[in-house]
Amino acid sequence: MGGIRYPAQMPMSCSLSALGMVNALGSDTARIWQRALAGDTGAMARRPDLTAGSQGLVGAVDDTALPRIPAHLQRYDCRNNRFTLQALEQIESEVTEAVRAVGPARVGVVMGTSTSGSRECEAAILHEYLHGELLPEFRYEQLELGGAAGFLAELLELGGPALSVSTACSSGARALASARSLLALGVCDVVLAGGSDSLCGLTSHGFASLKATAGGGTNPFSANRDGLNLGEGAALFLVTRETTGIQVLGVGETSEAHHISSPDPEGSGAAASMREALADAGVGANAVSYLNLHGTGTRLNDSMESLAVSNVLGDALPCSSTKPLVGHCLGAAGAIEAGLCWLAIGAASDDTLPLIPHRFDGVRDPELPPIRLVNDGETAAPGIVLTNSFGFGGNNCTLALGSAPS
Amino acid sequence: MDLVIRRFSAWSTTGDETEIVSDEDWKTWAASPAALGREGKPPVAFLPPAVRRRATRLTRLMVETAFACTTDEERGSVRTVFSSRHGAIHVAIKILASIAKEEAVSPLQFSHSVHNAQAGLFSIASGNREASSSVAGGTDTFAHGFLEAVLHLERRPEQAVLLVTGDEPVPDNVAHLVHEPEAAYATALLIARDGPGTRLHFSLDPKGANAQPCAWPDAVEFIRFLHAGDDALSIGRGRSQWRWVRATA
Structure with missing residues (x-):
């Protein structure tokens, strides 16, 4: 059995x-x-x-x-x-x-x-x-x-x-x-x-x-x-269960109790999801090197996600949405974006994590809380990588990925 | 793996469309089980009228049993798993028919076409902000939903999980493609690691001989098992057999 x-x-x-x-x-x-x-x-x-x-x-x-x-x-x-x-x-x-x-x-x-x-x-x-x-x-x-x-x-x-x-x-x-x-x-x-x-x-x-x-x-x-x-x-x-290589270190998951097809404008469900992923991984926000944003490019997601990110992770953490490169792959998006993070971690050297740039027209919305969007050629010190996925029905999931602790 | 069914509820109708709702109704049904009805529509009287008016049959079924199985306090604090083989197929096929006729797609219908629509509406109606997953597993959807509930217990052993399973007969134009007992039904199980309730051991036997398939949905067979007081239950319409054994202690 x-x-x-x-x-x-x-x-x-x-x-x-x-x-x-x-x-x-x-x-x-x-x-x-x-x-x-x-x-x-x-x-x-x-x-x-x-x-x-x-x-x-x-x-x-x-x-x-x-x-x-x-x-x-x-x-x-x-x-x-x-x-x-x-x-x-x-x-x-x-x-x-x-x-x-x-x-x-x-x-x-x-x-x-x-x-x-x-x-x-x-x-x-x-x-x-x-x-x-x-x-x-x-x-x-x-x-x-x-x-x-x-x-x-x-x-x-x-x-x-x-x-x-x-x-x-x-x-x-x-x-x-x-x-x-x-x-x-x-x-x-x-x-x-x-x-x-x-x-x-x-x-x-x-x-x-x-x-x-x-x-x-x-x-x-x-x-x-x-x-x-x-x-x-x-x-x-x-x-x-291999103890080496790239690991799922933490999972955060929350519901919004807000609306069937739009997120809570305060971003509280998204923030709770990121906090839970960090707690589950047993690390603080300062251990995070990069965040792959949900970043759909809708007004509501932009405002609530930047608010949640600045509250939980601050305004200095390199972030990018990869949806301008591959589109919003809906039910596959969380896996594909975890895949892009996996490739970044796999390409890291001892002291450098390569980062996927955030592609947009460069005109930052001044109304949004400031978050740091990745520029071309930018790198970070290797650490935990987070990826956000938020869905209809108010269903949020954040994954914390990283190399196995040595 | 050992767990406790703290509480359970179910909603369906008999073949002649008499509602089966209370524990007494289900005990009577379990004494001589028979195929279930295809039409029932629970009242969901606790939902605001505007939400109730828009609620699909599947939403009514799942949300009604979810509320019946939980106290106010539990409702806001449990993790949830919603499992359904067919999910929002009636909504999806209506949208696809609109597309075929080159008619406008309704944004409201689209929002309710996701598999987790019932989970989302439950979260909104109950103020629940906990983890929630919505799953499907073909002909073994109930067993896979049960497994997903157990996976939530692995992540948060101290937090009870509400497993809601439900379906309704698929639209007529695809009915000839579905070979499984169909009914309009939902069941809800409040599952925890310990505490008062029915103690069970749950396991998966990949090589197990297929259990004798029953003429009603697996989730309702599980309700029958709980009411009948049997020692064990085996379910498996697909590749594997799933088994629940009542703890003797």
Whole structure:
């Protein structure tokens, strides 16, 4: 029996041992890191073919070389799962070795997603509208949220849990929190965890209906900001109990009790989430080297997040939003942004942490509490890295990542 | 792993649409369980009228049982897990139909199309600012929701977790693709590490033989198990078997 036990004392280590990732910047982590560090916004483009209903730029994945879903798993075929499969292929040897070492029964999957197969369902429903019946090849597993994790578990013939987490834009971060607890409880010895989401009509029309999408490029913390750019992609971590390498050191998670689709303007839920992540990691604000902002580029997020950051972390901590580079990847955003932080920590030397610059038009909104936005070529002393994810329904999650304490 | 079910509640209807709400109703149902109804709609009388008017059936089901399972004080202080296989599929399919017809998408509908809409509305209605996750696990959604609740206990052993599970029959146009007993129902379990209540040992057996699937949702089978006083319960419609054993002490 897979006995479940509470930890005797402190939670054991939670290592992000390998990372596969695909987003607008590229389909391998080397290329993604190179472009992210350069602050390359060149991947953002208008794609009416992928986002009917939205005028602004989006961060679309180059889908010309996406892998095919194996024939026996066609019922899981959707753009999201193709992203996940591409991310998996990048770390296939590490995953195979880890699964072999502990046995497939001890391996679990946690995936964050908000769209799952909404894109494929949209095509099926359009077919129904035009021809009176759903696309004949449409399957429920393509659409359902559980398919995000179920697909990987079936593909790799794993025996552990296959959990899909869907708390809107904090889903991908939250998946790593669940993965860490699965290891700490002893339910699993290895977990594959991350997030995947695709551009689709539901989200592009939906955010446009809320007047939340930018007319052009997103411009977080600028006086001229006018909304978010959507993005898509997947990030998949191999999560193990290794005591070396890059670790999940802390998790902060709060609800807002405020509004279904807008944050508390005082940023109290966001601030509590960051404070809890620091407390969970057992460090103070002065241990933090960099914060990856939620930074969607909406007026409400700009004001509440800069207020929360200045309250908890002060106005000297280097911060950037990576959404001007890859777009807002919604249910995958928390995993993708944790992935970008993972790449930064991995690229650090003993005394230098490279930082991803904050791209905007440079016109700081004077009404916002001052936070320090990263300039080109800036570095920091290595330390804890935080990443913020805030979602609809008032669901906040902050992850604290860093190298294993030596 | 050992835990305590401190309190539980459930809401559904019988096949002839008679409400099953109170402990007595559920004890009667558990004595001769049968398939559940597809239509029930709890009153959620405690919600402000404007919120109640907009509440979907799933929101009514989940929020009603969440409130029934908690005191005022608990409601503001528990962590929450909301688990649902289908979530807001009725809202999502309405939006996709609007898109197909090239009609405007309603911002209100879009805001309520997220899987954590019920969790968000519960947080707002109860003033709860604690951690909350919303999950799905295909045909084994209840078991995965239970697991996520246990993962919250790992992070904060001293804080009880409210697990709310619910679904309703999927829209007619996709019904032929879903092969699982469907009903309009929700259940709520207040789960803690210790304290008064039903003590259980919970485990996952990846190689376990599939349990005999019941004709009602797994979450309701768990309520039947609690009322019937059985020694153990095994559930598993997918790759694994999940098992709860009542502690004898």
